[in-house]
Amino acid sequence: xxxxxxxxxxxxxxxxxxxGIQIGFAIGVFGPAWLSPIxxxxxLVMLAWLWRRAEKQNKSSQAFTRLxx
Numbered sequence: 502x503x504x505x506x507x508x509x510x511x512x513x514x515x516x517x518x519x520x521g522i523q524i525g526f527a528i529g530v531f532g533p534a535w536l537s538p539i540x541x542x543x544x545l546v547m548l549a550w551l552w553r554r555a556e557k558q559n560k561s562s563q564a565f566t567r568l569x570x
Contacts, residue, residue, distance in 0.1 A: 512551050519544035 519541050526537035 512548060515544050515547045515551070 522531065522541055522544070523537055525531040526534050526540075531537075531540075
């Protein structure tokens with residue numbers, strides 16, 4: 502259970518950081534707005550990585566459940 506909670510907290514942190522970057526670029530704090538999509542790509546990559554990792558763990562737990570049942 503704590504594993505899924507840590508994945509959730511990491512994903513929430515990444516989404517909030519990405520949103521903060523987007524808002525910062527929208528109001529002109531970090532620079533021109535055209536840089537916003539380029540600099541938010543690492544957060545999208547991180548979310549994709551977390552998604553794939555969660556899918557792998559879900560498949561593993563489903564396989565274990567089928568084995569036990």
